[in-house]
Amino acid sequence: MIRTHYSTQITPEMNGGSVTVCGWAHEIRDLGGITFLVVRDREGLIQVTLFKKTIDKNVLDIVRNLSRESVVAVTGNVKKEAKAPNGYEIVPAAVAVLGKAESPLPMDTTGKVDADLDTRLDARFMDMRRPGTQAIFRIRHLIQKSVREFLGGEGFIEITTPKVVATATEGGTALFPITYFEREAFLNQSPQLFKQLMMSGGLDRVFEIGPIFRAEEHDTRKHLNEATSIDIEASFLDNEDVMVILENLVKYVYSSVAENGERYLKTLGVEPKIPKTPFARVTYDKAISIARDNGEKIEWGDDLTTESEHSIGETVGEHYFIVDWPTKIKPFYVMPYENKPEICRAFDMMHPRMELSSGAQRVHSYELLHSRITEQGLNADGFEFYLKAFRYGMPPHAGWGLGAERLLMTMLGVENIREVVLFPRDRKRLSP
Template identity: 55%
Template sequence: MQNRTYTADAEPGDSVTVAGWVHEVRDLGGIAFLILRDKSGKIQIKLEKDEMDEELVETGLDVARESVVSVSGDVKEEPRAPTGVEVVPEDIDVMAEADTQLPLDPSGKVDAELSTRLDNRTLDLRKDEVKAVFEIRAEILRSVRDAFRGLNATEINTPKIVATGTEGGTELFPITYFGQEAFMNQSPQLFKQLMVGSGLERVFEVGPIFRAEEHNTPRHLNEATSIDFESAFFDHTEAMDACEHVVKAAYEGVAENCQRELETLGLAEEFEVPEGEFPRLTYEEAIERINATGELDEQLVWGDDLPTEGERALGEDVGEHYFITDWPSEIKPFYIKDHDDDETLSTGFDMMHPRMELVSGGQREHRFEHLVAGFEQQGLDPDQFEYYTKMFKYGMPPHAGWGLGGERLVMTMLGLDNIREAVLFPRDRQRLSP
């Protein structure tokens, strides 16, 4: 739309055309106000019934909330207006009339259930608080990409339709691919490992992953955004350093570029960029600290995975982002390398927010014979993964990396109650549309 001015840019003395949605209409008798909302904010349109063309005033008064309009006129200073200025209109064009019966209230005056909001996501994002979440999400993704580039990593895009699952098992969505069985990829793990063996050496990807887990919790999705990193000639400690750097960069980007959105969400004063190094606890230390809290009915023993209640108790005890390292080899995937001096310990690590796990990573097994043995130990057929394993015969360097849950990062950063609030159109057991 040519010559359009955003409402936030309208200055006294300007002649402007603003366009957006009708937020509300206030009829005060001899005078009325139409509040117009666009991406940048809101502006007051002044309708003086005795001073203006009758048809112009009627158009402004009769238009339904959430209709799309454009308004041309002069900008005047008005200290009593919400933004200190108002537009005295010369023309009001109703570009798209809205139904008077809205499925939810975009003004936010009337609350709606999360399911109703997700069913009507377009309307939901007209609310400032919801829009702020996705502006922040966009800044997080921009910041992590910049951080990866600062680490000299190359962005890649790997297939989402694959012949075999990354980790096997039942957590796969099968599809028909030209008469063959195929699957939606659980992770870019195997492909990004292949890329560190190429001339690229250090890579990252931001893209969807698919898990056919029958979860129905506030922190699980069946389609999620994974932020992945992999580097040749890195060990697990260097991978953790990179992980810490990228997560801090996400917080720094939001702090620097999203103050208005943080204010909208009521987080501006309490939002903090993590400082210092994230604590690194061994798995053994982690279960000892969880047991010491007394929050679990049964004490954890070596080899147990950490239950949600245990993660929560440990998170409250640590009180900041932290790593859990040196997991038992038996509970980490086949591609995670064991410590050279103790094969019962893996180089796998998790990076945790006090509320939940955000990252899983580790050093990878780069030796062909050990990799194949790892497949067999976990009951997987190495022949099904030949496209992957054979490349380890041709000079695969030591390497390490990790995957970070994008929605979980948004959720924990902003204190959201449900992970579905951090994704535009969630996919879970109940939701396939919109």
């Protein structure tokens, strides 16, 4: 049987028309003289009504013997019914079982019996059948679609960079080593070096939505070891220019989701507040002053702790930027201020709950970049492929990376980042 309609494509005005719907047996209620089969497809619920006196006995027997979550195809006539989901029901002429489900189920899909997060992730295929879980990933799709729309409208070209690399992107030890034939290689921390190379290559404005890997031993509600990063790099722009692009992107994404994802937001009971632009610019000095005033112990030159981020976020109360960071705690490719080299042109974009993005104007001088790599205790020879591009005409450029999962979880008020990833990879979870 071939599907002719999803549940939302059928209307009461189609009364008497024949349709074929396909989906899962969400619920079966046998009341003796009448049996109801509720079929769930990607878009919603369909009520199939079988009257004992008029229905074919073979069809009735198939439905009465169905196990919940079996896959079915139903062909029948649409009947207008105000009490049914979407205002119609289907009176079946034929029901075919396409995939039988065993009992008991790994978890309940109706929402009547809750399950803890580990149970849901262990049976993610079944968890995806829950309307709330599907709504999260339909909104995630809308976010990535709107990111592409916005950046395309700003003249950005989408690229794809390697995820297997020979050296660390940002230095440090947070790398997953892999065996690459006779050599050691690593899973990439970021597309940073490669998107900068595209500035030398003349693409001018590029973006990527892709996976990043961090071998950090975090076990928190906001960290993953494999995440999705939304990255841009743009020539002839400075840190402030790309901050404007970032805040306008976030506003556009929120607006797009509010406009196009209303039914999914309703399923989740969420009404995201569209942020106002421009976002506040809070200097690093001001940020640590706020944290200290709120009782946090933090010294100038320290990175912000989770507690400090919460403290500052509660004070600011909306999306904001922290700007003008100490140079020593930012990566080697970040541009220091010429008149005050201990401060750099870096920024973090913050939600009151957490950091969402980091970016900066980049060093485009070969000599300065080489010395910055050395100053951070890294071997410049390992970055030769990268440094080479800076010897043959590198324009001034700037960019940022935005965490897709963190953007989604803060938009929806989700508490655990694993909720917004199909198959999360963290310190403990490698399967499914």
